[in-house]
Amino acid sequence: MDISKLRPNRPNIIVSEIKIISYTLKSNVQEIIGELISGNYVLVEDFYNEGLKLLHQLKKYLKKEYRLNDYQQQREYRKLYRQASQKILLEVVDHQLRVKKSPSIGWLKILYPNTYDFFISFPDIQGLNSSWQWYIKGLEIKTLNLKIHPYYDVYFPTRFSHLNLFSNWIKTYSGSKEHAIDIGVGSGVISFSLIQHGFLNVLGTDTNKNAIIGTDLDSKRLEFTDNLTLKLGDLFVEDVYNKHKKFDLIVFNPPWLKTERKLINGIDQAIYYEDGLFTRFFKDAKIYLKEKGKLVLLFSNFAEITGSNQKHPINEELKNNNRFIQENLFKQQASPASKKTRRKDWRKHENTELWVLNHT
Ligand SMILES: C[S@@+](CC[C@H](N)C(=O)[O-])C[C@H]1O[C@@H](n2cnc3c(N)ncnc32)[C@H](O)[C@@H]1O
Known part of the structure; x- marks a missing residue:
């Protein structure tokens, strides 16, 4: 597989002629909100900040319209907000945002190399902007003593309990490292x-193209x-690479988290x-694990403590199939993502888990 030929996931852009209502400092905000809710495109013309203010006003307006303690209305509100906010556009000219005082976002050139001028939604720009900041600044991973540069639309750790568990466990691993x-x-x-701990051949797989592209860049760096x-x-x-290969x-x-809906390719x-x-996974793992190999899974009781009736997939496997037995289970309390989330009570009970399984 030639990774350089993969085309990354990226937000949709508009390159065709469309009818757009201009939003300037002189516009009537209530009228503009009406246009957005009716499904018309609105272009932020003056300052980047005006887009933020418009989003804020849209949210305020919709919150007033819906009783948010009612679950059905809350869903309606979220759907309408998502739809209407996606209609707020910014113009990109020569891979730069045209509005004044806007951030410079390198993704615009990297993700759309052959399209110089286009329209893109304001929320998508916010996502690209935040991802770009992480990408250029990098994220220090203390347990590994290195920095990663997470690519757009790729999961990266913001809490580290699972990495701590893994790092503690891998130090004790004494099996083959081939x-x-x-x-x-x-x-x-x-x-x-794994590589830092001496593994010679590591195969990393992912269904998200951006994960493969981004990890390839970091791996080279x-x-x-x-x-x-x-x-x-x-x-x-x-495929041919691992058809007959078994892993230590x-x-x-x-x-x-389990979901009934169809997943979107990417961070979802x-x-x-x-x-x-x-x-x-368990069916294939039985085939691909060497006789004395170890199967390590990271998981969390997150679904359980947030009231979902989802069954714990590892417990279910061990209970129902005679393929693997538990060698160990390590747990660590998950640290909150930020001070803001600390007030959520269930965080206190959230545990990250590291399971070590062997063949039966
Ligand atoms: C929770 S993230 C973990 C990422 C990384 N290993 C870490 O520990 O930070 C789960 C990853 O599994 C990937 N994934 C989900 N389903 C997959 C599948 N069927 N095959 C391969 N990768 C998958 C996701 O795209 C995502 O990158």
Whole structure:
């Protein structure tokens, strides 16, 4: 697979002629909100900040219209807000935002190399801008003593309890270090840790193209390419490379929440999983794990404590199938993402889990 030929996921842009209502400092905000709710496009013309203010006003207006303690109305509100806010546009000329005092976002050139001029929604620009800040600044991963530069639309850790658990466990691992697979490589942190601990051949797979593209860039920067192969695809990615190969170690930090809806390609797949993911995973893991190999899964009781009736997929596997037995289960209390989330009570009870399984 030639990673340089992968085309990254990116927000939709508008390049065709469309009817647009201009929004300037002189516009009547209530009229503009009316246009957005009727489904018309509105172009922010003067300052970047005006787009932020318009979003704020739209939110305020819709909140007044809907009783937000009613679940149905809350859903309606969110849907309408999403739709209407996506109609607020910014113009890009020569890969730069045309409005005054706007941030400079390198993704506009990287993700749309052949399209210089276009319209893009304000919320999408906010997402690109925040991702760009992380990408250029980088994120220090203390347990690995290195910095990653997370690519657009790729999951990266903002809380570190699962990495701590993994780092503590890998120090105690004494098996063969020839072949490991990191399923759902994301921004590469587990693969990098495996290589730092002496694994010779690590295969990182992911269904998200951007994860493969971004981890490849970081792997080159950090000089891990001799030991790391990246493959786009589902779970073990059955192809010539690993058809007959078995692994000493299989690691999977899967999405933690089950959903009934169809997943969107990209970061959505880092958080949510569809029915059947774990059934397929354990079935394949039985085939791909060496006789004395270890299967390591990271998970969390997040779904359980937030009241979802989702069953714990690892417990279910151990209970219902005679494929693996538990060697160990380590738990660590998840630290809050930020001070703001600390007041949410259930955070106190959130545990990250590291499961070590062996063949039966
Ligand atoms: C919670 S993130 C973990 C990322 C990284 N390993 C870490 O620990 O920070 C889960 C990752 O699994 C990927 N993923 C989800 N379903 C997958 C599948 N069926 N096959 C391969 N990767 C998958 C997601 O795209 C995401 O990058």
